[in-house]
Amino acid sequence: MLKIGILDRITIPDLEERILNSIGKIICFNATNECELPNEIANLDAVIVYNKITLTQITINKLLNCKVIVKAGVGFDNIDICAAGNIGIPVINVPDYGTNDVADHTFALFLSYVKKIGFYNNALQKNIVQYWKPGNGKKVHRLSELTFGIIGMGRIGTAVAMRAKAFGMNVVYYDPYLPDGYDKTYQVKEFKVLEELVSNSNVISIHVPLNRNTEKMINYSLLQNAKYKPILINTARGKVINTEDIYLSLKENIIEAYLADVFESEPPSDNTELLLQFSLEDGIFRDRIIFTPHSASHTIEARKEMREKAAISVKMFIQENKMKNCINYNILQRNNYYE
Ligand code: NAD
Numbered sequence: 001m002l003k004i005g006i007l008d009r010i011t012i013p014d015l016e017e018r019i020l021n022s023i024g025k026i027i028c029f030n031a032t033n034e035c036e037l038p039n040e041i042a043n044l045d046a047v048i049v050y051n052k053i054t055l056t057q058i059t060i061n062k063l064l065n066c067k068v069i070v071k072a073g074v075g076f077d078n079i080d081i082c083a084a085g086n087i088g089i090p091v092i093n094v095p096d097y098g099t100n101d102v103a104d105h106t107f108a109l110f111l112s113y114v115k116k117i118g119f120y121n122n123a124l125q126k127n128i129v130q131y132w133k134p135g136n137g138k139k140v141h142r143l144s145e146l147t148f149g150i151i152g153m154g155r156i157g158t159a160v161a162m163r164a165k166a167f168g169m170n171v172v173y174y175d176p177y178l179p180d181g182y183d184k185t186y187q188v189k190e191f192k193v194l195e196e197l198v199s200n201s202n203v204i205s206i207h208v209p210l211n212r213n214t215e216k217m218i219n220y221s222l223l224q225n226a227k228y229k230p231i232l233i234n235t236a237r238g239k240v241i242n243t244e245d246i247y248l249s250l251k252e253n254i255i256e257a258y259l260a261d262v263f264e265s266e267p268p269s270d271n272t273e274l275l276l277q278f279s280l281e282d283g284i285f286r287d288r289i290i291f292t293p294h295s296a297s298h299t300i301e302a303r304k305e306m307r308e309k310a311a312i313s314v315k316m317f318i319q320e321n322k323m324k325n326c327i328n329y330n331i332l333q334r335n336n337y338y339e
Pocket of ligand 1: 074075076095098099102151152153154155156157174175176177178207208209210213214235236237261262294295296297298
């Protein structure tokens with residue numbers, strides 16, 4: 001009987017068992033840090049990992065019997081995929097479980113801010129008689145007058161673009177890795193230079209993966225190109241922006257608002273989340289910030305899809321030696337594990 005380890009998050013593997021019980025036994029470790037994982041992980045034939053823990057080279061090198069690592073999720077910045085590739089372990093992700101859920105959430109943040117829903121709601125709940133003032137000092141624009149800029153026109157970026165188009169907005173994107181022609185397919189404008197997208201957008205929504213090239217790519221010097229005091233939305237990863245620079249950009253009115261589902265360190269700590277401190281303690285940016293706790297993809301349907309697709313990936317690899325969505329294939333090839 002093979003041993004399949006779910007390293008974090010899942011404690012009752014009912015969905016996974018339905019898919020995997022014919023090939024192996026599932027063991028849940030429920031770790032909150034990779035240091036908690038016992039030596040027994042050396043016997044695992046396959047691993048499913050969520051995002052509660054980081055899998056560094058040290059832990060990966062202990063997976064002596066492991067044939068495949070499946071990341072139950074899209075972003076894989078918590079796994080050292082090079083370390084896995086160097087010892088012949090493919091890493092597979094589940095790229096599509098929550099595409100529409102994250103796009104919906106991105107748009108919900110945007111609509112809530114731009115139509116001042118949170119602002120009015122807070123005011124009316126304080127005192128409905130005193131604050132019954134449509135407008136109430138806030139300038140609200142017609143959506144179709146705004147340009148919605150997307151950085152990273154992949155699955156989620158495109159799904160967000162579709163929503164913005166449906167609201168009659170002018171949609172533009174920047175994605176240097178997308179082959180030519182998608183601007184024509186989607187009928188949206190492509191900017192080949194990031195600074196130009198920033199300077200031409202009223203809204204900027206980030207949908208890139210976190211990696212060496214994208215870490216802190218949204219920073220003070222980039223945002224200084226903004227002409228229209230844009231609303232910045234981040235549902236990708238907290239480390240793609242420089243938090244201190246966002247604070248400065250809000251303070252200097254370079255950006256109008258920051259709407260975020262993701263943070264530099266999660267869960268945030270008092271010391272590291274400068275932005276959180278300023279919004280919650282001083283309250284000076286309260287009306288210009290909306291935060292959610294990395295909940296963009298948290299729908300019942302997306303959770304189920306993610307778990308089932310992760311289990312199916314393990315089954316496909318173990319039973320049929322088939323892999324889809326392998327994210328370290330080039331590293332495996334470089335090390336002569338695959339042709
Ligand atoms: P995807 O791989 O389909 O798309 C990412 C796009 O970003 C690609 O088209 C790629 O070419 C582009 N890109 C990469 N580097 C870039 C750069 N430097 N500049 C501009 N574009 C660049 O991924 P996706 O499914 O759209 O997901 C995007 C990210 O969203 C994930 O990597 C993940 O970190 C994040 N995410 C967040 C949540 C959440 O709950 N908030 C859920 C799922 C995914």
